[in-house]
Amino acid sequence: MNRLIEIRTYRLKPGTLDAFHAAMHERAVPMLRDKGMDVVTYGKSDHEEATYHLVRAYDSREALEARQAAFYGSSEWRDGPRSALVDCIDTYLNTLLWVSPEAIDSMRALNGTS
Structure with a gap:
């Protein structure tokens, strides 16, 4: 069954990458x-120092x-x-894409976040 991935890309303020x-x-x-969210990969982007990504399925x-809605509305968050x-x-952008389970497994393996 194909899954919907959300690719969230952040542009960070100068000097905040390590703290973020x-x-x-x-x-x-x-x-x-x-909270049950499938975090596929996250981390510093390879191409620019001030960018970061979070991919969820x-x-x-x-x-x-x-x-x-449940997560971002919670007092815990x-x-x-x-x-x-x-x-x-500084800014962020969300992109939604339908992908195969194999594509998600590949993202996990190639990007090395646990």
Whole structure:
């Protein structure tokens, strides 16, 4: 069954990449996974120093909307790592694409995030 992936690309404010990565790796990604979101890959982008990516997979658009509404509306997020991340972001862009399970497995393997 094909899955919907969300590719979120962040352009970060100068000098914030290391703090952003630490907050994502240590706090936000574990929270996302605890809430049932499939984090495929995340991390620093290879092509520019001030860019970062987060790729998540969902079974449907409805699943994406429901999981994200629950997560981003939670006090755990708002009172947790939200400000440490949002304060680093200059802009971001979301892209949604339907892909095969094999494509998702390949993204996991090639990008090495756990």
